[in-house]
Amino acid sequence: MDIMRDGAVRWLSPAGFFTMRWWEWGPADGTPVICVHGLTRTGRDFDPLAQALGDAGRRVICPDLPGRGASDWLPDPMLYQPPVYVAALSHLLARFDGPVDWVGTSLGGICGMGVAATPGNPIRRMVLNDVGCFVPVEAMARIRDYIGDEPVFPDIAALEAHLRHIHAPFGQLNDAEWRHLAETSARPAKNGGVTLHYDPAIATPIRAQEAQALDMKALWGLVKQPVLLIRGAESDLLLEETAQSMAAGSNVQLAEIAGAGHAPALMDPAQIALVAAFLGQ
Template identity: 35%
Template sequence: MTDFEDRYWTSGDGLRLHFRLYDGDSTRPPVICLPGLTRNARDFEDLAARLAGKWRVLCPEMRGRGDSDYAKDPMTYQPLQYLQDVEALLAQEGIERFVAIGTSLGGLLTMLLAIRNPDRIAAAVLNDIGPEVSAAGLERIRGYVGQGRNFETWMHAARALQESSGDVYPDWEITDWLRYAKRIMALGTGGRIAFDYDMKIAEPFEAPQGAAPQVDMWPMFDALAMRPLLVLRGETSDILEPHVAAKMAARPGVELLTLPRIGHVPTLDEAESIAAIERLLERVV
């Protein structure tokens, strides 16, 4: 596994937030990997290791996830606050232009970053997310976020994930589920294994409008125009529907890759995903 440096930045409201930094060619725009709602920097560990050396890679953890501080006010667990947090990271690191790889929520943040300042996006990957989010998928997310289950062993955790998410990754073996568990969970108090995020991130979903932006997001997507753009979609995704993905792919310069027998979300470890990301990076100038 390629070495990385654990680093930190400070949010506008004083939280100490964590990111992994993988060293690489400083003459190229860095790659910034933005994780999904309940996820952390470990989601990108294999991809970042693969890109490191040729590219500097930053893997930030949003407030309330991984090694980042938990928020004092749970209602700050929402996209516009995450946007401000990421912009504080960019300012600290002196990053003016970058490649964004955004999974789910991270893809929403990529579009928000683009509409705020399109020139800073050198290229982007939107992983199983688009400017329209399926209502059924959002309802499923509301059903599981903040459910604080914990487990005695990693095998118990892996079996529980297999039971709850087997339809998302139907071809996985138990070794895959163990690896997945160690990405999204951590050893907590009392020696129990638990999900590696603040359960209070669920609270904004209880508000009438939920935690997703209630605006027309197509202008945000179109802010990514005229630059290399890859859209990844799991074939059975309940978040990015086929007709939305097709509409995205109709924009000039967009490559759409649908990964068979995968739901929400592709892990970015798939051979097809890796090849597509490498094709995208070859187009970065």
């Protein structure tokens, strides 16, 4: 069984240099897999998947995006947008000499599409976990409404109860998996207790305007790599019609996860096997 390691990269933003940290599994000489988390999550969400891929010989890198987890917060909240995340991730990609695979959940998938659409990019195969080329306005409004506050919880158990509620669409997780998400989602609050492990200012760009649909069809049209598109069967973010239209492309394999919405947690052995099989091709 592989042991998790950590690492860091300095990256240049419009506001200066900052540190982005990551969590790493598998042999240092394995073919890299980059796993990028969702909007309010951290790289530790991928621990079960990363450990399995690492045990199979892949080098798995799971960064905390800027403003999340162990990575630096940014001084200008308006920098918390996908082009800046892609810039940070590009500094990480520059560490590798050769192709990489990409697993992106929600925001991590949007970043993946941004990289994969760029000429000369190193992405070989890509997994998009419950995100596609179109996000409806209703889903964007829901996201806008649940981020940006900074609730303080008396302990990890209370934070876990909160996560079980807001992230119920992750699917049927067991008690140990929920506790893992809670423990890796927590940071000490200023006056005692714990709060969520991200900068509340990540909500600022989203709340700066009225909710509107996110149309990335032009970006998607530039993605030519083989793609595994995973959809939670009850997802409000990746609609069935969007997934089906994307799956019409010869490079796309569509898999729907029953009992999940936005977004499948990729902790279940069957989901891990699905991703591993695709990346192993």
